[in-house]
Amino acid sequence: MDNFIKRYPLWGLVFVLLAAAFLFLVLAPWPPELVAIWGRKQIFLNALLGGITLGALYFLVAAGFTLIFGLMRVVNLAHGSLFLIGGYLGYEVSTASGSWLLAFPIVFILVALIGLLMQFFIFSKMEGEELRQTLVSIGLSIVFADLMLWWWGGQSYSILAPQFLQGPMELPIVSNVNDSTGAVTWLRYPSVRIWILVAAIVIGIAMWIVLNRTALGMLIRAGVDDREMLAASGVRIHLVFLAVFGFGAGLAGIAGIIGATFQSLSPGEDTRFLLASLVVVIVGGMGSIVGAALGALIIGVAEQMGFVYAPTYSIVLTFLIMAAVLAFRPQGLLGTRR
């Protein structure tokens, strides 16, 4: 941070000013002139929080995608299908058992198993043929999508959040100050979304710790850098591949439950979330967990802000961000060129 400011004083100043403006927008009660231009502060805060929590969901989907890509160079275009399968299975488990929390471990294991089977029977047979793997994953996504349509039909499902997560919670952010009485209204926000955001942050940090502080993470990072060398030094790299593929798939499955709780599930959501993770990963940088988090945050906030302030063009905004990143930094914000 210090180095950055020393090296680029101008950019440092811009960033500090932007951060200050952002903090002002979030924390301070808005003066009437600002309200006249931008509308009520509550709308802005809701869009911002909605974006951040949506970003948390995107992160969970994209993290597995980027991890699989970074290690195995497999563009798994069936990742969206894994998300949707996870959501449907989560719905079945939570309605059958009545427990929302129980759905998470079961779905994680089931979807991870699907991922393991895919890796073991298909992707491992064509290692190094990236285009073919991608085409196969497209074929798988077509087959999965139709099987799910067959089984669960075209209607939409949503999973009810458990009792203790229902209802709003108050956040320590000023939403509105009453001019005459001076009474402060605090921002209220659905607590399930806040908890999902917390969970996503915890999962993200856990992934970072595993990747950077454990022996398994060391193997994975070494595999990302040089697969052949790692295999040559005696590591059974196929087991590492399987573990990563299973974990990434399971994560997508869990994200499916969360997506079904947030919004709803229907055919077509698989491509929506595949697209989201593609854009997130392109913006954030391939194979980087931190990049996926940053990309998810940017895309989630941009999508929600666009949705609130320019509904027709919200998709275009997302796309413009991607185009700008591609034009100026093709490897993604935090990606490295290989």
Add this chain to the structure above:
Amino acid sequence: MSVADQAPRFAGPVDQRMWSERIPAPWWILGLILLLLPIVANNFWLFQIMGWTFILGMIGLSLMFLAGYGGMVSLLQMSIAGMAGYMVAILGPSGAANVSLGLSWWIVLPAAFLIAALFATISGALAVRTDGIYTIMITLAIAAAFFYFTRQNYSVFNGYSGFNLVLPPQVFGVNWRDPLPFYYLTLACASLCYGAVVYLARAPFGLALQGVRDNPRRMAALGFNVTAHRVAAYALTSVFASTGGILLVWQNAQIAPGTIGISSAIDVLVVAVVGGIRRPLGPFIGAFIYVLLQVFSTDILGFFGFSADRFKLIIGIGFLAIVLFSPDGVLGLWDRWRARVVARKGATTGAGA
């Protein structure tokens, strides 16, 4: 970037025969069959099956050119076709009179081709910033963004409902949407596109593009502008895709976001890969198989006791099988079968295979 004087030339003896003598006999037979098909085929076959095959084949051909000669697997071709189709609907007359401008066809068609080419060039310029599998992801993302945009935008693209009653112009007093004229129109367009691709593959530009596919660094060292060749390939193939897109709009008489959705974009890839992505004939074969499956899936599936909705499942499994067992498509299967026959013949006659 002077491509023409740097292009490699063939050193072998120049073929002195007339161009018509150089076309092998099976092609003449195929051409005759296609020309005389209306004698035996009914209108449904001409309009629905063959017309759709040629249209899908042209869009697949544009992907085949990019992927086979340029090494860029683009999922954007359906969007480019859709852009041209949308432009025909927006600039020309359509059922949505409050949006469509209703210009005459000789303005509309060039404008549609131009705008689609512009769209292809800009998206291509973005896509070639990265290469390999990234291209698939970026073009998929652009295609999806275009799809969602057309669905949300009502002022230009008329949103969810799109445009209906988009009819071809009555040029030369012919109703081009009648099965027979439409069949010959699509056949002529498809043949022209096919011929153009065959010619381009041997033209300096096509050879340079294949060089860029095989070894971009070497081509750059030889003084070729790698990026320009790739972007030019996107712009060029937009012509084939746009032709297909405009004909598609005329055939269906309507265009809506569903026409250019993600699944359609992937269908184009399926068509090209199933047919064989290395040769220009592949997409047409793939399109024929796809259309046959689509049209007759009700009967086939009913025969096995499934509902007709499972068409996508058949397509998906067929695609998986092709990719898993014959990565060069149906044409690859054919090649290998012929090679085996020749080898067996060689073994029995004692001559070397």
